[in-house]
Amino acid sequence: MNLHDALHNALISEDEAYLAAERTLFATPRDAARALERIAPADPAAATLGRVLHDAAERPLDGVDPFLDIQAANAVGTPVPVPVSETVASLLRYRFGAGLDPFLAWRLAKQPSLPLWRALSFVRYVAVDRDPDALPALARFVTLTGDDYLRGEVWTLLERQRGVAAALAAEARFQARRP
Numbered sequence: 001m002n003l004h005d006a007l008h009n010a011l012i013s014e015d016e017a018y019l020a021a022e023r024t025l026f027a028t029p030r031d032a033a034r035a036l037e038r039i040a041p042a043d044p045a046a047a048t049l050g051r052v053l054h055d056a057a058e059r060p061l062d063g064v065d066p067f068l069d070i071q072a073a074n075a076v077g078t079p080v081p082v083p084v085s086e087t088v089a090s091l092l093r094y095r096f097g098a099g100l101d102p103f104l105a106w107r108l109a110k111q112p113s114l115p116l117w118r119a120l121s122f123v124r125y126v127a128v129d130r131d132p133d134a135l136p137a138l139a140r141f142v143t144l145t146g147d148d149y150l151r152g153e154v155w156t157l158l159e160r161q162r163g164v165a166a167a168l169a170a171e172a173r174f175q176a177r178r179p
Contacts, residue, residue, distance in 0.1 A: 003028065007036055010110075011046060018110040029056035042177070044170040045109065048137040051102040061103055067095060068118060085120035092125050101131035108154070109141040119150055127157050135167040143171050 001009070001024050009021035025032040033053035036046060055061065071083040071091065092100060104122040108114070114122075126134055138154055145151050158164045 003032060003035055004039070007032060007039060010049060011043060013110075015111055015113050025053060026056050026062060029053040033057070042174065044136040044167065044174055045106075045140040046136075048102050048106050048109075048133060048135075051133040052106050055099065055103060061100075064092070064096065064100070064103070067092070068121075072115075072117075082115070082117045083121070085117050085124050088117065088121035089124035089128075092121065093128070098129055099131070101126045101129050101134040102137065105134035105137035105141070109137040109144070112145060112147075116150075119147075120153065123150070123153050123157060127160075130157070130161050132161070132163055135161060135163055136171065139164070139167040139171040142168070143175060 001021065003024070006021045006024035009017060010025055013021060030053075033050050036050050036053065052061070068088070071088050075081055075083045092104075104125055108119055108122045126138070135158075138158055142151055142154050142158065145154075158168075
C-alpha cells in the first residue's frame with residue numbers, strides 16, 4: 001500500500017482496515033504527516049491524525065497494543081476477567097507517559113469494535129490531560145458511535161473541555177458535506 005492510499009484508508013476505514021493503514025503510515029510518519037496536510041485540510045479529525053503521526057515520529061506508539069494485550073491476558077482467570085479501565089489508564093500513563101491523548105482518541109474513533117474495557121481505558125487516560133488536539137477525534141466519535149454508554153462517557157469528558165463547541169461544529173459541518 002502506498003502512502004497516499006494508506007492516508008485515504010486511515011481517514012475512511014475502521015478496525016482492521018484502519019490498523020493496516022496505520023502500520024504503513026507509522027513506517028514513515030513524517031512523510032505521512034506532510035502528505036496528510038495536503039490531502040485532508042477539510043476534515044477536522046484529520047488534524048488529530050496529523051498530531052498522531054507527528055507523535056509517532058518522535059516516539060514509538062507501536063508498543064501500546066502489545067501492552068494492552070498483556071493487560072487483557074493478565075485478567076483472564078481472575079475474579080474480574082477483564083482489565084479495570086481506571087487501572088489500565090494509570091498503567092498506560094506510567095508506561096508511556098503523558099501525551100498519548102491524540103493517539104488514544106483517534107483509536108477510539110477508528111476502532112468501534114474495541115472491547116469496552118479498552119475503550120473506557122482510553123477515555124480515562126484522555127480525561128486526565130484533556131489535550132485539545134484530541135478534541136476533533138472525540139467529536140467524531142460522539143457523532144458517529146452507536147454505543148450510548150460510551151457516547152455518554154465521552155460526552156461527559158467533552159463537557160469539561162474548552163473548545164468543544166467549536167470541535168463539534170466543525171465535525172457537524174464536515175459530516176454535512178460528506179456524500
